[in-house]
Amino acid sequence: MNWVLIFLGFTALIILHEAGHFFAAKRVGMRVEKFFLFFPPKVVSIKRGETEYGIGGIPLGGYVKITGMNPDEELPPEIAARGYYRQPVWKRIFVIGAGPAVNIVLAFAILFVLGFSLREPSTVVGPRDVGFPAAKVLRSGDKLVSVDGHAFPNRSVTDRLEGWSTLIASHRCAGKQTEHCVAKTPVALVVERGDRTRSLEVKPIYDPVSKKTRIGFGYRPGPFESQSAGAAANFAVDRIWQVTSGTVSTFAQIFKPEKREQLSGVVGVSDVANQTIDIGWRESLFLLAIVSLSLGLINLFPFLPLDGGHILWSIVEKIRGTPVSLRTMERAGAVGFLLVSAIAMIGLSNDIGRITGDGFNVR
8 A cells, every 4th residue: 555655646746747837838828739647658648629638658757748849840830839949038947947846835835734733852762773882871761861961951952952962972082083983981971761860871982974973862752732834934944955955965966975875766765655654644744745845956957858957058048149059958968868867877776775785886
């Protein structure tokens, strides 16, 4: 059942993305020839008015075909005026940008709704990382009271957790910080365990992923609390900014191995979705929002065949004052296709590596 829900979720995102292009094109008077879910070969279709609606046989996306997308195409006089390249630049940008815009707006809407009821953070110990000292010293359910004598009673829970994390990270290894080196001084912890208070000492170890020393534990989420519309909007904007900045940073530094390892493809997202559905509907909706946002952002990257590539060349045309030649765009499209294919292969390799431990050794 989970895989059916995942398939329907991906399908809904594709349909909404293409519907953005479709309705925007109709709104500005362009002629839409086809609206297809998935890529050819055609499985089934039906024609309504001037548009053919159908389903393709390769479930990797969808497309909207607008008349005159080839600038050198000769169009019959009765439809020529409604061709894509016969329209002013602003209309073309509006139509192309509508697809990613729908995905981004959908992500905001989902996150905004989820933001009306949020879990407050807690100081109760939750999951403990294997290979870190917390697994031997702390127990799930312990309530952290202080770190190195600092309880931060006048701070919010979030600020308290951040303060404690900073204190733990201040205990550093002697000399160069290397993977799993042990801090030279112990962290003093006070925890409530059941009806007793215990004082513990533990030496954190250096984690190269977070680039700081850690004891290696997380916190249990607190209870849900109602939020105002302003708080819900802030929650949505904060999450969108985190994903946007993270996505741009990853692709801007794609040549760094640690950044390439963060890429994931459909297989990885599907596997995460399968686990998320088992956790709960809130987590599933949150993941759907993040996938929708990522789909919108990646499609805005400025190279063909992505939507951002079409927008870029439209802007170039506006600046130049003359259309860009088809040959130039085809060359750019070939380079863009190779880039998209390479990124997809890296994501697939990472997915397989995470699932099997092997992958294609793309680093």
